[in-house]
Amino acid sequence: MHAFRSHTCADLTKSNVGDTVRLSGWVHRVRDHGGVLFIDLRDHYGVTQVLCDGDSAAFAELEKVRSEWCIRIDGSVKARDESLVNPKIPTGEIEVYVRELEILGKAEELPLIVFGDQEYPEETRLRYRYLDLRREVMQENMKLRSDVVASIRKRMWAQEFREYQTPIITASSPEGARDFLVPSRLHPGKFYALPQAPQQFKQLIMVSGFDKYFQIAPCFRDEDPRADRSPTDFYQLDMEMSFVEQQDVFDTIQPVIQGLFEEFGGGRKVDADWPQISYKDATKWYGTDKPDLRNPIKMDVVSDHFRGSGFAIFAKLLEQDGTEIRAIPAPGGGSRKFCDRMNAFAQKEGLPGMGYIFWRDGADGMEPAGPLAKNIGPERTEAIREQLGLGVGDAAFFLGGKPAAFERVAGKARDVIGEELKLTDKDRFAFCWIVDFPMYEADEETGAVDFSHNPFSMPQGGLEALSGDPLEVLGYQYDLACNGYELISGAIRNHKLDVMIKAFELAGYDEAEVRKRFGGMVNAFQYGAPPHGGCAAGIDRMVMLLADEQNIREVIMFPMNQRAEDLMMAAPSDPTNEQLRELRLRVLPPEE
Template structure:
C-alpha cells in the first residue's frame, strides 16, 4: 500500500552525505537498489540522482521499521528517517561508503514490479528495450551523469554569453517552409485548410532578422528538426547552441567562440584547450586528410604522387592523370606484413567510395613487394618512397581516379587504418581545428546547377566576389567550421547583408526573382531597411555533450530519442490520429496500412 509523505521533508540527497554529517538526523528518499536481510538486520542500498547510501534497519533500532523494510523490493520508492552513523564495514568504492543511515522509520511511497531492464551502469541490453522503457533507462547512474553534464554545458553557455553581452531570444517553432537542404517536417493548419507550417531546420532566417532588429548579439539553445534518412548519430529532432552577432567579421566570431569553447571544456570536463585554435583552409584539409573534418590525432596524411608517376607505364595511373585526375597515397606504418587477403579487403573498402581499386607497395627489408612494381622504374619507386617518407615495414596504399573520388576514398581509408592499428584506442587527446575558406558553391551535376555549400546567405570572400557570376566554382566563402577529433562540432559564416549581392547569389543558384521572393521574401523585405553586417555560428549541443560525456551514441545524450527509423518505442510515435482530427484539418488518408 503506497503511503503519502504527510509533511515529511527530505533533508539531503543520498549521495551527498559524508563523515562530516555523522550524528545528524536525516530524511532521504529514493529507489531501492538492493536489499539484504542478515537475520536481525536489513540493509537497503538507497539510490537517488546523486548516488547510493546504505541504510540499516534492526529489530533493536525500531522493530516496526525493520519489519516494513523487509517487505521492500528492488525499485520500490521509499522515504527513510534516521541518524547518520559511521559504517562498521566501510566501502571505499562509494563516495558515501564511510557512513550509513540508521533507519528509525520508513515509508513505502510506491511499489514496483520487477523492472524489464537492470538499473545499473554499463547496461548491455538491446537498444529498443532501453528506448521502450526509457524512464527506467534514465534512472541508471551513468545516464544521470550524462544529463548532469548536459545541464552544466547549457549553464556555462548561458553564463558566458550573458557576460559577453548576448541576449537569449526564442524564435518560432512553427514557421514557413523554405526548403533548401533536408526535408521539412510539416504541420497542417486548421485555420487555413490546405496550408502548412514547417518546423525549423535551424533558426537561420529569424536570427538574421533579429540582427536587422538591432539586438546586436543573440543566442538560443534551439530545437531543430530535419526529416531525413537517419545515419549514425543523427536524430530528426536535435538541439543547437545558436548565436548571431552584428558589426563583426570572421575574426570577431572566432575569437568569442574560442573563449566559449575554452570555458565549456574547462568547467565541464576539466580539459585545457590551448588558444588560439589551429586553422586550416578547406583545400589543405581535403588534400592532406580527404575530409573537411579531419581527425588530427594521428598522421597518415595523403600524399600526391601525380608528378612522380605521370610518365610511368602503369595504365591505371596514366589514365587517371590524362583524364584530369590524380594519383595519391597514404602510408600505413608497420603494415608491410599485412596479408594479401587483408589488403584485398581494403581494396573492396575503397570501392564503396567509388574508387576502382587499390594499388599497394610493401617496403620489406630493403625490397619492395608490389603487384605494380613491374610497371615502375627504380627511380619512380624511390621517388614514391621519398614522397611518403616510407620506412622499412611500411605499407603504401594508392588510389588513382578523379580528385573527388581519390580524396574521399583515401580519407576514409586513413580512418579505417587508424582503427585497425588502434591509433585512437584510449586516446584522450582533444584536437580542435578551424576549417576555413570553404567553397561558396557546389555544382550539382544531376540538376545542372550550383547549390549553396552552406546556405544562400553566406558571404563570399571579398577578393572572390568578382568571380561570382563568371566563375562560381572558384569563389570561397566567409564560412568556418570548428572540428574536434574528426567530428564537426559547429559551423557558421558571415552573412550577405547587401541586397544587390544577395540578388546575384540567388541568380547564380538558379532562383528567379519570383522564386527567391516566394521562399525568402520576408527576409529580403527586411533587408531593405538597413541591415547591419552580421555573422554567427551554431554548435551541435548533442554532439558537444557526447564528447564531454565520453559516449559515441547520440541517443545517450537525448532524454527521449527516436530509433534509427525515426520511431519512438516509448510513445509509439508517429501513430494514427482520430478521424475527426483529420477532418478538421481537411486531410484525407491515402495510406491504409500504418504498420
C-alpha cells in the first residue's frame, strides 16, 4: 500500500464496503459521541467521515487530535445506516473504521477556524493565508481560477493562436500607472522596470512576422488598491493579431470570453449580443465607461426643459458653458420616501442633492409631485415624462452642472436605483464594447494634454486627424464591460512611425524622447510593420465575476493587502547594507 493513501477523501463509495484503505488529510471536525469519536477527514478532493471506539488500538491516540492536525489513518470501509446517509457529499454512504493512526503534522492553536463560515478580519486572513486557503470556498475559488486559465488556453489554441513568453525585466513604458523599478547591479545608477503589460513586445512579435500571439501574462503596476484591482500584480490574457481591423478583434475574442462564461457561469444567462457603445454615449447614458447593462435604466439629457424655467438653480446653471441637466429615470420609484432616500444618497456622495419628480394617481388622472414639478410647471413636467417614457408610480431624478463634476455620482445613483427597485437582473452576464475613446485628455489644473488611454493606439483618421484639436481626436481603442466591470482593454495599434511620433508630440514627447524611450519599436517600424491590433482580458477580474465575489483578493492565491503589503512573507522589507552597496544605492528617510 502507498505510504500515505490508497484513496483520496472523495473516492470511497458503497462499492468499497469491506475494503481496507489508507487515507491522509486534515482533521476538519471532531465529534465525541460518548466513547465513539467521529472525525471529518478532509483533503483537497473532499471529506470522508472516519470513526473510532475503545475497541480500536488507535483510540487513545485519536483522542488527542485537534482541528487541522494532519493525519494518516488505516481502516475498513463500512456502510452507514440508511438514516445517517449524507447525500450532500460523494462519500456520504460510507464511513471508515480507524484501526491505525499516524500523526503527520500537529497544529498549534488556530488563529482562524477553517471549518464553518466565521468572518475574520482581512489582515488575519492574509497573514495566515495558508490556513485561509484551506477553507472550502477558497479551495473552490482557486480550482475555478486554474480551470478558467486552462480553458482560455484551449480556446486560444483552437483559434490557431500560439503562446509566446515576453520578458519580465524590461524598460519603463507609459501605460498609465507607476512602474516597479529594478536597480541594475551591472549598470550602477540605471534601472529596469517590471512590465505594466507586454505591450511593446507583443507589437514587436507582430513586426517579427508572427500572425497570432497570446500569453497568460503577469503584469506589474504600482497602483492604489481597490476591491476589483490588485495593488501590485495581476494576470491577463494578452493577445495580438496582424492584418486586422477592430471588428476582427471583436469577432475573435467574443467566442473565447462568451464560451468561458457559459462554461463556468453556473447556469447564469450569458448575453450573446454585445452592443458597441461609444465612450461619449456610455458616459451620457450610464455615467461610466464600464456600464452594468443588467440594469435597464438609461439616463438622458433634459437641459431644454429647464432653460428659462421657474427652477432658478438649473436655469442659471445652464447659462454657463459646458453645463447640462441629466435625468435618471426610476421606473417604480414613485414615492416620496424613496425619492428622499435617493436625495440623501447624493448628499452623502458630496453633492447638494438630487432634484426629483414622481408621478401618482390624482383626482384628475396622473399627477406629478415634488418641488421640481411645482417650479417648472405642468407643460415642462409632462414633456420630461414623455421623453423618459415614464408613468404612474415612476420617478425621475435630476443632476446638473458640468458632466465631469456629477457623472460619477449619477452613475452610482443609477446603480443604486436599479438595485433598490429590483430592476437589475442578477442572474445574468451582460457585455458591451465601449468604442471611440478620446485619444487625449487635458489636465484640469494645468491644461496640459496627455494620453487618456493606450499611447500606442492608432488615431481615427491617421496623421490628418492629429493636425487639429487633440481633444477631438478619437482612437481605435476599445474596452469590454461586463456587469459594471472592465474586463478587456485593447486597440488597433499605431504601426506608422510618422503617425506615432506626431501622436506622442501632442502629448508632450518630442521625437528625440520617443526615439530614446521606445527605440526598439521606432527601429522596428522602419522595416515593414504590418497593421495589427489586439487586447488584454483581466483574468483575476473574470474569475471574480464567475465566483460571484465582490473582492478580487478572494480569487488570488497570495494577494497583497490594501497597503500593498504581503503580511505572510513580510514584504516589502528593508534591504541589507550589503545589498545597497552592491547596487550603489542609498535609501532616504521617509518625509515627515
